[in-house]
Amino acid sequence: MDAVVPLRRAGDASRTEYLPAEARLEMPVQTLRHDGELIRTLGTAPSSIFGRRFFVFGLTAALTLFAAYEMYLVLAVGGLTALEAVILVLFVILFAWLALSISSTLGGLIALVTGEIKPLDLKADTPLPQLATRTALLLPTYNEEPHRVFSRVQAVTESVAATGVLSAFDIFILSDTTDPDTFIAEEAAFLLLRARFETPRIFYRHRPKNDAKKAGNIAEWVQRFGGHYEQMIILDADSLMTGGTLVRLAAAMERNPGIGLIQTFPVMVNAVTVFARVQQFAGRLYGPLIAYGLSWWHGADGNYWGHNAVIRTKAFAACAGLPVLKGPRPIGGHILSHDFVEAALMRRGGWAVHMAPALGGSFEESPPSLTEYAARDRRWCQGNLQHAGVIFARRLHWATRLHLATGIGSYVAAPLWLFFLFTGIMISLQAQFIRPEYFPKTFTLYPQWPAQDPVRAAYVFAGTMSLLLAPKLLGYLAMLFDRETRRGFGGAIRAFFSMLAEVLISGLIAPIMMLIQSASVTGILLGRDSGWNAQRRDDGSLPLRDVARRYVWHTLFGLLLALAAYEVSFSLFAWMTPVIVGLILAIPLVQWSASPRVGCALRRWKILLTPEETAPPDVLTRANELVAQFPAADAAGLRRLFADTALLAAHRALLPTLTPRKRGDVDVALVVALAKLEDCTTLTQAHEALTRQETMALLSDGHGVDRLAALSAD
Numbered sequence: 001m002d003a004v005v006p007l008r009r010a011g012d013a014s015r016t017e018y019l020p021a022e023a024r025l026e027m028p029v030q031t032l033r034h035d036g037e038l039i040r041t042l043g044t045a046p047s048s049i050f051g052r053r054f055f056v057f058g059l060t061a062a063l064t065l066f067a068a069y070e071m072y073l074v075l076a077v078g079g080l081t082a083l084e085a086v087i088l089v090l091f092v093i094l095f096a097w098l099a100l101s102i103s104s105t106l107g108g109l110i111a112l113v114t115g116e117i118k119p120l121d122l123k124a125d126t127p128l129p130q131l132a133t134r135t136a137l138l139l140p141t142y143n144e145e146p147h148r149v150f151s152r153v154q155a156v157t158e159s160v161a162a163t164g165v166l167s168a169f170d171i172f173i174l175s176d177t178t179d180p181d182t183f184i185a186e187e188a189a190f191l192l193l194r195a196r197f198e199t200p201r202i203f204y205r206h207r208p209k210n211d212a213k214k215a216g217n218i219a220e221w222v223q224r225f226g227g228h229y230e231q232m233i234i235l236d237a238d239s240l241m242t243g244g245t246l247v248r249l250a251a252a253m254e255r256n257p258g259i260g261l262i263q264t265f266p267v268m269v270n271a272v273t274v275f276a277r278v279q280q281f282a283g284r285l286y287g288p289l290i291a292y293g294l295s296w297w298h299g300a301d302g303n304y305w306g307h308n309a310v311i312r313t314k315a316f317a318a319c320a321g322l323p324v325l326k327g328p329r330p331i332g333g334h335i336l337s338h339d340f341v342e343a344a345l346m347r348r349g350g351w352a353v354h355m356a357p358a359l360g361g362s363f364e365e366s367p368p369s370l371t372e373y374a375a376r377d378r379r380w381c382q383g384n385l386q387h388a389g390v391i392f393a394r395r396l397h398w399a400t401r402l403h404l405a406t407g408i409g410s411y412v413a414a415p416l417w418l419f420f421l422f423t424g425i426m427i428s429l430q431a432q433f434i435r436p437e438y439f440p441k442t443f444t445l446y447p448q449w450p451a452q453d454p455v456r457a458a459y460v461f462a463g464t465m466s467l468l469l470a471p472k473l474l475g476y477l478a479m480l481f482d483r484e485t486r487r488g489f490g491g492a493i494r495a496f497f498s499m500l501a502e503v504l505i506s507g508l509i510a511p512i513m514m515l516i517q518s519a520s521v522t523g524i525l526l527g528r529d530s531g532w533n534a535q536r537r538d539d540g541s542l543p544l545r546d547v548a549r550r551y552v553w554h555t556l557f558g559l560l561l562a563l564a565a566y567e568v569s570f571s572l573f574a575w576m577t578p579v580i581v582g583l584i585l586a587i588p589l590v591q592w593s594a595s596p597r598v599g600c601a602l603r604r605w606k607i608l609l610t611p612e613e614t615a616p617p618d619v620l621t622r623a624n625e626l627v628a629q630f631p632a633a634d635a636a637g638l639r640r641l642f643a644d645t646a647l648l649a650a651h652r653a654l655l656p657t658l659t660p661r662k663r664g665d666v667d668v669a670l671v672v673a674l675a676k677l678e679d680c681t682t683l684t685q686a687h688e689a690l691t692r693q694e695t696m697a698l699l700s701d702g703h704g705v706d707r708l709a710a711l712s713a714d
Contacts, residue, residue: 018654019203020170023227025317027219030345032323032393048116049299055110056103056297063099067463068092074457083427090420097413098467101290105471108293112478116296122252122262122356128244129251131168133230136313137246140217141186142176142210144237146633149173150189151626152240154196159243159619169246170229171202174217176210180695181637187654188640188647189630208656208700214306215322215338226313230254236307238365239266242619245361249310252356259300260315260351261343264362265291266308269612269620271366273541274602275373275593278505279366281498281608285489286475291357300352301399306339308362312351316342319349325389330382330529337383340407341390344400363612363620369594370509371542371550374516381411381520382530414517421579428568461575472499488611498608508582508589515554515583541594544587551586558583638683638695642709655702670697670704682712 046052071091075084110116137156141149153171160166173190177183183206190204207220218234226232231253233246241264249262265288271280295302320342325332335341343353367373384407391404476499479485480492489495524530542550562580565573573580582589592598602608612620631640641648673694680686686708690698698704 018650019205020225020228022224024224025222025226025314027223027226027317027321029321029323030319032390046116046299049297052107052297052299056100056107056293059103059106060096060099063103063467064092064096067095067099067460070456070460070463071095074453074460077453081427081430083423083430087420087423087427090416090423094413094416094420095464095467097409098464102467102470104293104297105289105474106293107296108289108291109474109478111292111296112289122248122359126248128163128165128247131165131247131250131254133168133250133254134228135169135246135250135310136221136225136229136232137169137171137235138174138218138221138232139172139235139237139239140174140176140214141237142214142217143179143182144177146182146185146189147627147630149186149237150193150630152235152238152623153202154193154626155619155623156235156241156243156246157197157202158622159241160246161243163243163247165247166201168250169201172221172225173202173204174221175204175206176213176217177206178210178696179633179692180699181635182633183696183699184637184641184647184651185631185633187651188644191647191650192630204654206654206656206700208696212322212334213336213338215335215342219321222313222317226317229313231310232313232316233310234307236364239307240269240363240619240623241308242361242617245359248359249356253310253312256352258350258352259354260312260319260346260349261302261304261309261353263302263304263309263353263355264359265355265357266305266362266364267360267610267612268366269363269610269616270624271368271599272596273368273594273599274505275370275509276366276368277599277602277608278502278509278593279373280610282472282502282506283366284610284612285479285495285499285502286472288357289475289478290471291355295355295357298355298399300354301347301397302343302353302355303400303403304339304343304353306337308364315346315349315351319346319351321345325386327389328527330524330527331386331389335383335386335390336379336530337386337407340384340387340400340403344390344393344396344404347397347400348395361617361619363617368596369541370512370590371547371594374513374520377513377517378520378524378530381517382524384408384411385521385524411517411521414514415521417514418518421576425564425568425572428565428572469503472503485611488609488614490606490609490614494606494609501607505593507578508585509593511558511579511582512551512554512586512589515557541596542591544591547591547594548587551590554583554586558586635687638687638708639713641699642683642711643713648705648709651699652702652705655700655705667697667701669693670701673698673704674707677707677711680711682714683708684714686711 068088068091071088072080075088080088137160139149139153150173153173157166157171160169173186175183175186177186186206187204190202194200194202205221207217210217212219222232231250233241233249235241245264249264252262253259267287268276268280268283271277322335322338322341322345324334327333347353367376387404387408391401391408476495479489479495486492486495489498520530558580561576561583562573565576565580603613641651669691673690676689676694677686677698680689687695698708
């Protein structure tokens with residue numbers, strides 16, 4: 001292994017080796033007009049991959065054609081009108097989306113029953129291998145709660161140490177934090193963490209400017225330190241992975257030189273609120289079958305979800321330098337949903353991209369409320385819509401184009417469903433209020449009016465709903481055949497009632513999400529940038545007044561929809577009840593689902609229970625125990641920094657080496673902050689006078705730190 005600069009003990013300000021010696025890698029920006037040939041992967045795809053894909057796409061096509069024909073018969077009783085033609089086209093598009101989902105899930109069931117997944121042999125019950133290479137564990141963080149981030153880092157480090165191969169791993173906390181109190185708390189937590197290990201291989205780096213967001217954070221590390229490491233494992237701030245899983249991932253990369261990336265299937269944990277518990281239960285019960293299905297037919301042409309994955313460092317550096325998209329934001333600029341594109345570029349470079357659904361030991365958290373979920377989802381929406389500028393890049397593999405297309409489609413589907421709903425109402429209005437044309441221009445024996453077959457329509461509706469619910473039922477049935485997993489869900493009966501609760505709550509939330517995503521797509525296309533805000537992890541509750549202000553429009557829309565449907569006919573109103581009820585109840589539903597108290601009550605009643613709650617993995621238990629042992633960010637950050645000489649010395653040592661300033665290149669925030677300090681004599685006055693950006697500018701500059709240190713504490 002490469003030598004690392006010796007580490008100093010926490011609090012020793014005489015040395016500055018908080019980072020290893022640099023081992024730079026070139027990471028050229030890739031062009032979307034790549035003229036080279038697609039390089040084939042090195043034999044990691046199963047030989048039966050063609051048959052698997054034929055099954056998935058053949059079944060999708062067959063189901064879609066059958067449903068399209070049946071829907072045509074429903075609408076064409078009296079000949080297709082323009083509105084009926086529109087609704088037929090929309091139905092075919094949306095049904096094809098559902099058909100692909102059920103086909104892939106059936107593939108997952110086949111994989112699970114036959115045990116035929118991949119030739120990687122990545123399972124949790126295999127003996128731990130020895131490692132011959134070095135792996136970097138990267139945890140990017142952006143204004144996250146330091147006590148939670150560092151508790152996870154310590155738990156993961158201890159779990160790796162328990163495998164006996166901690167010396168093969170280096171851990172990096174890569175901070176893009178812009179909040180000064182959080183920044184200081186991160187440094188304090190870092191020193192405390194390093195002090196807990198005799199031979200710490202834990203590093204911390206803070207970027208003064210978070211250019212290109214998370215993708216830029218990772219890229220900057222690759223270019224500075226990537227040469228030391230054969231592979232890197234990416235975590236999110238809410239991620240956890242067991243030491244055994246990390247070792248197996250690194251060993252799989254050593255055994256398979258043609259693989260560039262292996263994506264694990266993260267399981268949600270630590271859910272407290274009703275909303276988070278619903279997401280956690282659904283992901284745990286239905287998610288594995290979906291992941292098995294994707295792995296089964298993706299083969300070596302898989303996708304990347306941005307975290308809890310191992311990546312071959314040099315392959316990533318050579319292939320995954322992201323271009324800046326042309327045009328103004330939000331569609332142009334840096335790519336927010338970078339993971340799909342990085343996987344696409346690595347696959348174009350000839351590297352296999354696999355998923356390992358059977359490995360286990362990979363965890364993440366869910367947003368605690370619909371409001372928090374919507375904020376994150378809007379950022380993902382913008383990032384996925386940006387893929388429209390990537391999907392036609394030259395020499396991409398067709399499977400990766402499909403990944404990009406499904407990412408776009410997952411958000412475009414919401415406004416399509418909304419348009420489908422409106423078109424259905426318009427057809428009903430047409431039938432109710434527009435009189436038939438008795439004397440058309442061409443001779444006919446009967447008047448031409450819109451007409452549908454209500455009996456066949458009921459069958460089509462029932463079939464569509466069955467297809468929508470089938471993956472859930474298949475996930476439940478697959479769980480029944482695994483005794484340990486079944487017990488983890490509280491038994492077959494409790495799991496069944498939990499599934500009913502999940503279907504009911506998710507069904508009520510679905511129309512609200514339809515409006516939220518439709519508004520997101522519309523806003524982004526109109527040029528409104530989503531930004532990048534820190535995610536709340538534990539409590540998503542908001543004052544009722546704030547919830548009412550955010551969701552009153554959803555309620556009003558539901559009331560108008562109900563009134564319009566009822567005016568047309570009571571039967572239309574009845575058919576639309578599932579959509580109407582969720583919208584009308586938006587305010588109390590969002591407030592109730594964000595309640596930790598109700599979520600804890602459901603857990604006591606063993607409703608929406610998951611195996612990770614029944615028998616928590618050691619790394620999760622340890623991480624939760626450690627949260628209280630690390631400092632949290634608070635408003636006294638400056639006071640903490642300048643009251644602790646060891647922390648201040650470490651802060652100075654951690655300051656980045658700045659390049660000489662170019663003539664005319666002025667940091668306005670720093671200049672203004674220094675000017676404001678002329679009127680301050682205490683840190684309290686400085687804290688009140690400075691903005692967050694100005695405080696960060698001072699803390700990131702040696703001269704600024706000296707000026708702050710000269711102020712008195714009172």
